[in-house]
Amino acid sequence: MKVMIAGFVAALVIAYAAPIVLDQFGWSSSAQYSSETSVRLDQSSR
Amino acid sequence: MNLNFFGAALFVLATLVSSPLWAEEASAVDRTATGGAQTLEDIMARQQQLKVDESFRSENLGNPANAAPISGQLGTNGGRSDADIWRGVRYNEADIRSQARTPAATVLIQDGGMPWYKLREGPLITYGGLALLGMIALLTVFYFIRGRIKIDGGPAGTTIERFKAIERFGHWLLAGSFVALGLTGLITLMGRSFLIPMMGPDAFATMAAGSKWLHNNVAWAFMLGLVMTFVMWVAHNIPNKLDWQWLKAGGGIFSDAHPSAKKFNAGQKIVFWMVMILGFSVSLSGLSLLFPFQMPMFADTFGFINGILGTSLPTDLAPHEEMQYANIWHSIVAFVMMVAILAHIYIGSVGMEGAFDAMGNGQVDLEWARQHHDLWVAEVKAKQGEGGSS
Numbered sequence: 001m002k003v004m005i006a007g008f009v010a011a012l013v014i015a016y017a018a019p020i021v022l023d024q025f026g027w028s029s030s031a032q033y034s035s036e037t038s039v040r041l042d043q044s045s046r
Numbered sequence: 047m048n049l050n051f052f053g054a055a056l057f058v059l060a061t062l063v064s065s066p067l068w069a070e071e072a073s074a075v076d077r078t079a080t081g082g083a084q085t086l087e088d089i090m091a092r093q094q095q096l097k098v099d100e101s102f103r104s105e106n107l108g109n110p111a112n113a114a115p116i117s118g119q120l121g122t123n124g125g126r127s128d129a130d131i132w133r134g135v136r137y138n139e140a141d142i143r144s145q146a147r148t149p150a151a152t153v154l155i156q157d158g159g160m161p162w163y164k165l166r167e168g169p170l171i172t173y174g175g176l177a178l179l180g181m182i183a184l185l186t187v188f189y190f191i192r193g194r195i196k197i198d199g200g201p202a203g204t205t206i207e208r209f210k211a212i213e214r215f216g217h218w219l220l221a222g223s224f225v226a227l228g229l230t231g232l233i234t235l236m237g238r239s240f241l242i243p244m245m246g247p248d249a250f251a252t253m254a255a256g257s258k259w260l261h262n263n264v265a266w267a268f269m270l271g272l273v274m275t276f277v278m279w280v281a282h283n284i285p286n287k288l289d290w291q292w293l294k295a296g297g298g299i300f301s302d303a304h305p306s307a308k309k310f311n312a313g314q315k316i317v318f319w320m321v322m323i324l325g326f327s328v329s330l331s332g333l334s335l336l337f338p339f340q341m342p343m344f345a346d347t348f349g350f351i352n353g354i355l356g357t358s359l360p361t362d363l364a365p366h367e368e369m370q371y372a373n374i375w376h377s378i379v380a381f382v383m384m385v386a387i388l389a390h391i392y393i394g395s396v397g398m399e400g401a402f403d404a405m406g407n408g409q410v411d412l413e414w415a416r417q418h419h420d421l422w423v424a425e426v427k428a429k430q431g432e433g434g435s436s
Contacts, residue, residue, distance in 0.1 A: 001406060003211050007218025011226065011267035018263040027337065 082106055083129075104137040106130070138364065149339040153364045162370040170374065171236055174381040181385045185392045195398040198302070202413035206426060208404040213278055217405055220271025220321075223264045228384050230257035230264075235377060265332050272325045275318075282309040283318045288421075309422040317390050324383050331376040335369060344371040 075087045082102060091098050108126030126134075134140035135154050142152040209217070233241065234257055242250045289312035295305035297313050305311070310318065334343045345368065348359035363371070394401050400414035415423045 003214040008222040014267040015263035
């Protein structure tokens with residue numbers, strides 16, 4: 001059961017860390033803004 | 047019996063094919079009075095949700111040969127009226143130019159939004175939801191008919207290690223993230239129809255935003271779990287002749303037989319390959335949705351299919367169309383996975399005595415192991431014997 005809980009916690013840790021890590025590469029999948037290379041369709045361009 | 051079944055299938059097929067609901071089209075319209083433009087009949091037909099042939103509009107984009115001379119008082123618009131140009135914009139035939147150097151800057155109107163929305167809110171929710179409820183009902187009925195599959199003669203009392211900690215970690219990483227993805231995906235897909243009427247739009251907006259965040263980000267854990275389990279178990283999941291024997295015996299599910307199996311039986315191998323293939327596909331479409339401008343995949347996929355099958359699937363897709371296709375495919379594959387995984391969860395928990403221990407603490411009862419994976423037990427014992435003698 002400990003391993004099961006460890007798996008669930010790891011999934012949440014990865015979810016928390018994913019946007020931070022991706023942002024380092026300029027991949028702003030969850031960023032709330034548009035950039036030169038990533039445009040959110042629901043927001044007007046600058 | 048087979049003849050009756052064949053006859054019934056033929057009847058259902060014939061009914062579907064001949065049903066007016068499937069092929070209802072608007073009658074031909076005389077548009078001479080409007081000079082080819084749409085008429086009141088066209089508008090009424092659309093309001094009645096009849097299928098309207100849009101080619102009279104999509105192909106009516108003006109003719110440069112009819113252009114007024116450039117020296118004329120009002121100049122020339124290339125033989126096109128404003129209406130012609132806007133029809134071209136709508137049907138993605140206009141030459142749009144923009145100073146904005148962003149991927150979707152030249153897409154001013156995207157015509158596929160409503161068909162996508164109707165498909166998503168209609169058949170996708172209806173049939174996907176029915177499939178999930180149907181599987182739950184089927185498993186409930188099966189449980190009451192078959193009952194819990196017990197260990198014949200009772201447990202041995204001694205255990206054998208079925209899965210190492212790293213294997214269980216990979217499994218639960220995959221399983222935990224899959225359940226989170228499934229629930230948040232269903233909230234996103236069905237919330238508008240089922241949750242807003244219950245909890246109101248404000249509370250749902252908060253829930254939807256949280257679901258979106260979790261869905262987008264826990265997807266990486268799912269992909270990592272997928273890779274881990276593939277690497278650890280692929281060698282044990284190569285199909286062989288033994289699987290055919292296991293399948294012919296129905297896996298012993300409907301009888302008291304215990305067909306031989308190694309580490310994974312044929313049923314588990316089917317689940318493994320289904321999770322791997324569909325998991326890979328749902329991951330690709332999910333990545334395409336996360337990064338629609340960096341990873342458009344459907345245009346290339348359609349081009350590949352066209353090359354093999356000679357079909358004429360569209361290959362010039364706007365980013366919006368890419369996302370519409372990816373979203374529909376993502377949902378369909380996810381529903382298939384959820385339906386199959388419900389059965390996997392059932393047999394791994396309430397459906398079979400002793401099965402959960404394999405992923406719970408990694409130790410299974412020796413008698414359970416002998417009855418369901420006899421050849422694997424023999425292999426493990428032989429290795430232990432080798433280890434002990436060396």
